[in-house]
Amino acid sequence: xxxxxxxxxxxxxxxxxxxxxxxxxxxxxxxxxxxxxxxxxxxxxxxxxxxxxxxxxxxxxxxxxxxxxxxxxxxxxxxxxxxxxxxxxxxxxxxxxxxxxxxxxxxxxxxxxxxxxxxxxxxxxxxxxxxxxxxxxxxxxxxxxxxxxxxxxxxxxxxxxxxxxxxxxxxxxxxxxxxxxxxxxxxxxxxxxxxxxxxxxxxxxxxxxxxxxxxxxxxxxxxxxxxxxxxxxxxxxxxxxxxxxxxxxxxxxxxxxxxxxxxxx
Amino acid sequence: xxxxxxxxxxxxxxxxxxxxxxxxxxxxxxxxxxxxxxxxxxxxxxxxxxxxxxxxxxxxxxxxxxxxxxxxxxxxxxxxxxxxxxxxxxxxxxxxxxxxxxxxxxxxxxxxxxxxxxxxxxxxxxxxxxxxxxxxxxxxxxxxxxxxxxxxxxxxxxxxxxxxxxxxxxxxxxxxxxxxxxxxxxxxxxxxxxxxxxxxxxxxxxxxxxxxxxxxxxxxxxxxxxxxxxxxxxxxxxxxxxxxxxxxxxxxxxxxxxxxxxxxxxxxxxxxxxxxxxxxxxxxxxxxxxxxxxxxxxxxxxxxx
Numbered sequence: 368x369x370x371x372x373x374x375x376x377x378x379x380x381x382x383x384x385x386x387x388x389x390x391x392x393x394x395x396x397x398x399x400x401x402x403x404x405x406x407x408x409x410x411x412x413x414x415x416x417x418x419x420x421x422x423x424x425x426x427x428x429x430x431x432x433x434x435x436x437x438x439x440x441x442x443x444x445x446x447x448x449x450x451x452x453x454x455x456x457x458x459x460x461x462x463x464x465x466x467x468x469x470x471x472x473x474x475x476x477x478x479x480x481x482x483x484x485x486x487x488x489x490x491x492x493x494x495x496x497x498x499x500x501x502x503x504x505x506x507x508x509x510x511x512x513x514x515x516x517x518x519x520x521x522x523x524x525x526x527x528x529x530x531x532x533x534x535x536x537x538x539x540x541x542x543x544x545x546x547x548x549x550x551x552x553x554x555x556x557x558x559x560x561x562x563x564x565x566x567x568x569x570x571x572x573x574x575x576x577x578x579x580x581x582x583x584x585x586x587x588x589x590x591x592x593x594x595x596x597x598x599x600x601x602x603x604x605x606x607x608x609x610x611x612x613x614x615x616x617x618x619x620x621x622x623x624x625x626x627x628x629x630x631x632x
Numbered sequence: 633x634x635x636x637x638x639x640x641x642x643x644x645x646x647x648x649x650x651x652x653x654x655x656x657x658x659x660x661x662x663x664x665x666x667x668x669x670x671x672x673x674x675x676x677x678x679x680x681x682x683x684x685x686x687x688x689x690x691x692x693x694x695x696x697x698x699x700x701x702x703x704x705x706x707x708x709x710x711x712x713x714x715x716x717x718x719x720x721x722x723x724x725x726x727x728x729x730x731x732x733x734x735x736x737x738x739x740x741x742x743x744x745x746x747x748x749x750x751x752x753x754x755x756x757x758x759x760x761x762x763x764x765x766x767x768x769x770x771x772x773x774x775x776x777x778x779x780x781x782x783x784x785x786x787x788x789x790x791x792x793x794x795x796x797x798x799x800x801x802x803x804x805x806x807x808x809x810x811x812x813x814x815x816x817x818x819x820x821x822x823x824x825x826x827x828x829x830x831x832x833x834x835x836x837x838x839x840x841x842x843x844x845x846x847x848x849x850x851x852x853x854x855x856x857x858x859x860x861x862x863x864x865x866x867x868x869x870x871x872x873x874x875x876x877x878x879x880x881x882x883x884x885x886x887x888x889x890x891x892x893x894x895x896x897x898x899x900x901x902x903x904x905x906x907x908x909x910x911x912x913x914x915x916x917x918x919x920x921x922x923x924x925x926x927x928x929x930x931x932x933x934x935x936x937x
């Protein structure tokens with residue numbers, strides 16, 4: 368009796384192993400189908416589906432496979448479990464490659480500047496511009512992909528510079544030395560008008576890294592300089608009366624000592 | 633095109649928030665030395681509360697000499713005038729928005745300067761004032777009365793603590809955090825227990841501390857959550873002729889009493905540099921001998937500068 372039950376156990380084990388192998392093969396087939404479908408979808412247009420819609424759109428075979436995968440028997444031997452884990456790893460690898468390929472295709476955002484220039488930028492660059500990101504979050508995914516996001520306060524010239532900054536910053540941020548060098552180079556290439564317009568654009572789009580970098584640059588130009596020099600350097604009109612000016616000078620005479628020579632060097 | 637564009641967007645027409653972001657990168661000397669005089673728009677930006685949440689004067693020190701009589705320091709007139717000017721401009725620009733005020737431990741503020749500051753900082757929540765040599769009792773009391781929102785104070789060890797603690801108890805209903813820079817004796821501890829029983833955070837680091845004082849604090853400050861006695865020289869009073877001895881480690885009684893605290897911060901290691909310094913300076917650290925800014929540190933994060 369005991370022998371009988373033992374043999375029936377072995378038979379059951381073999382059956383379950385066969386079932387498992389079948390389930391695995393059907394799973395792998397399905398994965399290939401899914402990958403093909405994904406590639407097709409990518410080449411045409413990315414469609415986002417709600418979980419309920421996704422469930423409805425599944426084919427019959429997919430549903431069956433899902434049911435089977437829920438009831439996959441536990442591996443009986445160590446060997447079986449190893450095989451199972453290997454196939455799972457392969458599956459996850461396939462899935463991962465599929466998603467990264469998808470991301471490469473998908474990630475573009477259209478931005479339209481005040482002078483009518485349309486830019487197509489990568490999603491990660493749009494994320495750096497928090498105002499744009501907020502717009503994307505507020506509107507549905509479909510509309511943000513189809514319509515160019517209007518930037519009422521930014522000209523094409525500034526946006527081009529911002530995109531360039533984001534890309535270069537990403538490359539340079541591998542090491543602190545590179546980053547500092549890049550930021551200095553970037554700031555040095557701008558004249559005062561460009562810097563002013565760029566800081567306005569960076570503030571409007573809330574591009575934090577660029578805003579900080581430009582602020583540092585301007586603060587450096589102000590540090591330890593006389594009021595007259597700052598006015599002259601930035602072309603700021605003095606709207607104080609002569610009396611106010613004289614009074615201020617008198618009360619704060621100490622502030623006019625130890626300032627740098629009024630030179631632009 | 634460029635000229636036209638730059639005319640539309642002149643530097644003085646920059647959004648205030650952009651100017652504020654730039655001015656946040658300037659220190660107190662730069663903010664008070666004429667930036668506000670460039671034009672009215674820049675002055676408006678200089679008055680933004682974001683720039684004045686904290687008035688940090690910890691880089692400013694008095695030019696002084698020590699003298700044998702009270703107030704034990706003589707401050708050079710020029711350095712006094714510099715402080716007065718900086719206070720005047722800062723407090724004018726800040727428009728009563730200062731919440732944290734930090735003075736260097738070698739910046740000897742006078743009664744007049746403190747009163748002037750107190751009147752113009754009604755929202756003050758935190759005061760770091762480690763040197764009180766030139767401040768008299770009425771001046772300090774008057775200042776405390778004006779600071780109804782005061783929550784945190786860093787102060788030196790003083791000979792007559794009840795008057796100040798009573799003022800805090802009466803006028804500062806949200807007061808919860810105290811750091812004493814110097815020895816805390818039994819008189820100070822009992823004054824704390826009497827007037828500030830609801831104190832939540834107390835730091836006595838780097839000073840001489842008697843065991844009975846520590847027990848009194850643990851027994852009487854029932855609301856205490858954090859106690860920092862790191863690098864303290866812990867002493868025990870003994871009957872004559874020995875009089876006192878240094879305790880090398882905290883005993884079970886104290887540990888049990890401290891177990892109700894959220895944090896009980898201690899360090900009594902022979903290998904610890906700060907512990908060695910406290911012992912060398914006999915429980916009253918001479919901060920000027922050591923690294924600049926060392927006095928600002930504290931194991932309690934909310935008290936560290």
